[in-house]
Amino acid sequence: MAEDPQPVRVALLNDYDIVIQGLARMLEPYRGRVHLVEFDSRLPVVRPVDVALYDTFAQDQADRAGLQDLLERGAADKVVLYSWNTHEALVEAALRRGASGYLSKGMSADELVLALEKVAAGERVTDRTAYREDDGGDWPGRSEGLSAREAEIVALITQGLTNDDITKRTYLSINSVKSYIRSAYRKIGVTRRPQAVLWGVRHGFEPDTLRRPGPDADD
Amino acid sequence: MAEDPQPVRVALLNDYDIVIQGLARMLEPYRGRVHLVEFDSRLPVVRPVDVALYDTFAQDQADRAGLQDLLERGAADKVVLYSWNTHEALVEAALRRGASGYLSKGMSADELVLALEKVAAGERVTDRTAYREDDGGDWPGRSEGLSAREAEIVALITQGLTNDDITKRTYLSINSVKSYIRSAYRKIGVTRRPQAVLWGVRHGFEPDTLRRPGPDADD
DNA sequence: GGCCATCTCACCCCCAGGGGTGGTGTGGGA
DNA sequence: TCCCACACCACCCCTGGGGGTGAGATGGCC
Structure with a gap:
């Protein structure tokens, strides 16, 4: 890990701020490896980041939506989907549409951070671990x-x-x-x-x- | 009219402030005869008034509700219904429940003020004029x-x-x-x-x- | 092991709601 | 006179929605 000393700059995207806050709390212990740069609900990312992490709670699963709409020009070129919907067809559709990764909410925070680092380094990462609520995050209600x-x-x-x-x-x-x-x-x-x-x-x-x-x- | 020089103190009641404001605008030219003391939406009248004018837009028609709940103790003892629902049975039910008047929204502003003065003077007033939208008042939408x-x-x-x-x-x-x-x-x-x-x-x-x-x- | 929670799905039946068609009456304006 | 707006109503048909029953799988806890 000494070969990647720069933290990954990340934007968190979801239409519900409480979901973003939950995700941010999950990543909080990893601030040495992941920099939380911007949080956006229904607005495109404007700050330069390495990866935009898009939580699909209650919104388009990126099977139709244009991923590039999530980002202002120049803000980033890597969008990672973070979802509990891990059907193979869905994952493939998202990758075909340009997603740099498709990660399951069933991953631990540690695994998530590692995956973000891989994506930032240029890999395409997918994970389809089954989702369980104990694994962090938050939601309205x-x-x-x-x-x-x-x-x-x-x-x-x-x-x-x-x-x-x-x-x-x-x-x-x-x-x-x-x-x-x-x-x-x-x-x-x-x-x-x-x-x-x-x-x-x-x-x-x-x-x-x-x-x-x-x-x-x-x- | 010289025999009733005191303006009638009135509270206006309805759950939609826009309705109250419309009614207040209607009564504005008559402020020499009617004093607008309090406007209440879903809260009981607390200031002393002579008459509480209850606009029935989108709420109980006083066929079931307790009229006394609209008033704090001592605030007033006369509640007048102001409605475009003028079925005879409805009017009678409201009067039986203690309403001091049942007035149609089809009345002109002048007629309304006169009716309020009569009620304040102790009369029981009913009017069932057919409603037409030109006759003043306001509503959401x-x-x-x-x-x-x-x-x-x-x-x-x-x-x-x-x-x-x-x-x-x-x-x-x-x-x-x-x-x-x-x-x-x-x-x-x-x-x-x-x-x-x-x-x-x-x-x-x-x-x-x-x-x-x-x-x-x-x- | 049983129980519970969660996720996921099927089937049956009925209600709540909304599209359409048509109609009457009143009043106002051109 | 006609047209329009508004209020009010009827009937037909279909869709959207929600109650119920049942089932399977997984995981965690006692």
């Missing part, structure tokens, strides 16, 4: 008892998507989506979608539009 | 092209009510409710209820919780 998946479904409902839209966004079957809706509704105490939307609006499930410097920004 | 009735329906949707709930709140048939929904959705550019809820949240259709002194308050 966690303090209200929602699992990560339930929270993602509620976030997509709060964005106004139909169940069918949600199947396409999450790569789940309609039956799985309905199951998550059922369990989530029980936890948040609603029975109809308009109620769920209102609950989501009032509990931080609307996407943020926000750019913030990370602790290691040069500003 | 007006600048977006919604009629008063369409706006009320959208407000109730934004509050999370089902269509059946709305029939009970508005005294309309389910088919009328659906018709209003159709026309409102066309105007605001949505096709599903969750979208309508989000639109409503973003366009001032969530109820306010607010108490404000009127221009004539003694504070």
Whole structure:
């Protein structure tokens, strides 16, 4: 490791600031190897970074979206997807669209940092470890008892998507989506979608539009 | 009129401040006869007034609600309903529940002021003039092209009510409710209820919780 | 081992909602 | 007179959504 003494400059991307904050907390112990330069929700990265880490919670899985839209010109040329959706087809689609890596949320923080370093060094890295909630990160609704998946479904409902839209966004079957809706509704105490939307609006499930410097920004 | 030189002290009540402001603008030219003392959204009247004028836009029509809950003890003992719902049964129910008057939004401002003066003088006043939008007042969504009735329906949707709930709140048939929904959705550019809820949240259709002194308050 | 949580999925049934069509009445403006 | 807007209503049909039941897999804890 002595051959790569420069920390990797990283931007964290997701539409929910709480998700970014959770990721930043996960990477906090590794600030000697990873510099957190910028956090962006629905805004492109403007500061120069080595890697943009895009958490796919409740948003495009990069199977359609243009990855280059995530970055201002010159900010970076490496985008890494960080997701719990690790279907092989999805991973391949993202790589075909120019992603420099596709990492599973099932990785430990240590593994994640190592993977970021590899990507910064020019490798293309993929990992499909099964996701488990113990592995760090944060999401809206966690303090209200929602699992990560339930929270993602509620976030997509709060964005106004139909169940069918949600199947396409999450790569789940309609039956799985309905199951998550059922369990989530029980936890948040609603029975109809308009109620769920209102609950989501009032509990931080609307996407943020926000750019913030990370602790290691040069500003 | 020389026999009643004291202006009537009035509080205006409705869950949407824009509705209160519209009503206040309507009464503005009559400030010599009507003192606007307090404006309350979802909070009880605390300042002493002669009459509390309760606009029923998108809320209980006082057919069930306790009118006394609208007032702090000692604030006033006269509540007047101001509504475009003028079914005879509804008027009677409200009077039975202690309302001191039931006034139609179809009245002119002049007529409204006269009626308030009568109520303050101890009379029980009812008016069932047919409603027309030209007659003053304001509502959320007006600048977006919604009629008063369409706006009320959208407000109730934004509050999370089902269509059946709305029939009970508005005294309309389910088919009328659906018709209003159709026309409102066309105007605001949505096709599903969750979208309508989000639109409503973003366009001032969530109820306010607010108490404000009127221009004539003694504070 | 059992239990629980989470993820994922299937199937059945019914309700809530929304598209469409059509209609009546009132009032105002050209 | 016609047209438009608004209020109000009916009926038809279909979609979107949500309740229920059941199942499988994994992992962690007692």
